[in-house]
Amino acid sequence: MKVVCWVVVLKCAVFWCLTASAGDLAKVDRTIKKEPTYQSKAPKYCLLVFGPQAKTRVWLVLDGDTLYIDRNGNGDLTEKGECIKKKGTLGQFVGGEVVDVDGKTKHTNVMVMHQTEDGLAFTFVTAMVAGKHMFMAGLDSLGALQFADRPQDAPIIHFGGPLQMGLNAKFSASGKLELIRSGKGEELYAWVGTPGLGKGTFAALMHQVGGVPGEVHPVAEIEFANKKANEPPIKAKVILKERC
Secondary structure, three states, X not given: OOOOOEOOEEOOOEEOOOOOOOOOHHHOOOOOOEOOOOOOOOOEEEEEEEOOOOOEEEEEEEEOOEEEEOOOOOOEOOOOOOEEEOEOOOOEEEEEEEEOOOOOOEEEEEEEEEEEEOOXXXXXXXXXXXXXXXXXXXXXXXXXXXXXXXXXXXXXXXXXXXXXXXXXXXXXXXXXXXXXXXXXOEEOXXXXXXXXXOOOOOEEEOOOOOXXXXXXXXXXXXXXXXXXXXXXXXXXXXXXOOOO
């Protein structure tokens, strides 16, 4: 599964940090009204919020090979149909749809999946907001998504919130975006989406489903420090045309 990205070949190192404006998300109440009896000793927590105001709040709890999903956002994880078993070798939990707080709008294709690349394991969460736009979170310039040991520490993924540009990390042992100086150059991945709270929570808009129009190309303005202390920085401007 691929997300919207633009590629730029660089000839020197540059370090990026996503400055997510998640102040409002930090105020979100991260308590669960009612939980089931978990089978594992270490359930893992993640909170999904939907819409511009993040009013719809859906808990995800991984309990070994079981995923609990609070489909109606009422904070009760013991209700019928909110317990899902893992499918396939990729560790997929097909959550299906959740209902918005308006009681009418449905958000579909909610899925949690595990992917391994170069011996490293990553967790991704997807959702289609109001049947129009598909988003995926799991890896960004802050690192890889990790469900928390406690609800109050749970990462928050914001689907369908205000859009902004973000930068994506590569699959690496550090889990961070680091472009290394080399003769071959490096790749820079940028995307459009909504920042969340915590590592890997940037919800990227997938260009294959209701994403950014193909004729729209962002421009990267990059500033490099000059190796001569008294010389001005070197600046470059590149149109990001490639997508994957």
